[in-house]
């Protein structure tokens with residue numbers, strides 16, 4: 001399904017600001033895998049997501065989705081395979097357009113069709129049925145401007161737009177981090193439901209260790225550009241936050257130093 005092989009990325013190579021962001025990353029996902037990713041600040045989590053989405057190109061290594069080598073394919077050409085939700089609720093939707101127009105754009109972007117924003121009756125029904133899954137009553141506000149929605153509602157809409165065309169890979173980049181606790185909980189619950197319903201292959205970066213333990217069937221921990229720990233389905237359900245802290249200490253020989261990682 002998703003194969004990252006030998007991915008390396010160095011920023012500002014050969015300068016005093018040189019930074020090895022990814023150091024020989026190897027990660028294979030089977031269809032339907034839901035992998036949560038934790039790691040300290042600057043561990044390389046976002047850079048890895050950017051390699052998959054095509055926002056960045058690796059110096060070495062390859063990115064494969066569904067058996068196709070996409071390593072050099074630009075981001076806009078991969079969009080059909082990938083759904084992504086960012087931390088910022090404002091990032092995934094267009095505020096001056098209506099809910100329906102936003103959905104129409106997402107629909108046409110992810111379905112290999114030409115850019116066509118027109119909405120017929122059948123499409124509108126599909127949008128309404130999809131919105132009902134959010135339980136936010138947005139299905140009755142199709143002509144409301146998205147800029148008028150709350151942060152939580154916008155993030156729920158972004159999540160729906162990233163998932164309703166069933167992408168090959170769903171990338172969630174700290175997508176609950178900017179929300180207050182109750183909204184974060186709502187989006188976490190929706191994530192679980194939408195991913196499970198369509199059996200989406202998913203990668204989710206989070207600083208919330210409990211969330212990383214609660215969601216998904218696999219977990220990876222990154223540090224200094226490397227994947228330092230992989231936990232499979234069999235072990236994940238019994239794992240606790242102290243276990244993760246202990247694992248880090250065993251591997252790195254030092255205490256985990258990320259206050260944000262302890263939140264939640």
Ligand SMILES: Nc1ncnc2c1ncn2[C@@H]1O[C@H](COP(=O)(O)OP(=O)(O)OP(=O)(O)O)[C@@H](O)[C@H]1O
Nearest residue numbers: 011012019021039040041042043044045046047048
């Ligand atoms: N465009 C860039 N130019 C230079 N350095 C970069 C760039 N993007 C990332 N880096 C550096 O690469 C390293 C990995 O960054 P990345 O954003 O992937 O980490 P992260 O694990 O997502 O961190 P955080 O949890 O703080 O968001 C960091 O040291 C970062 O400063």
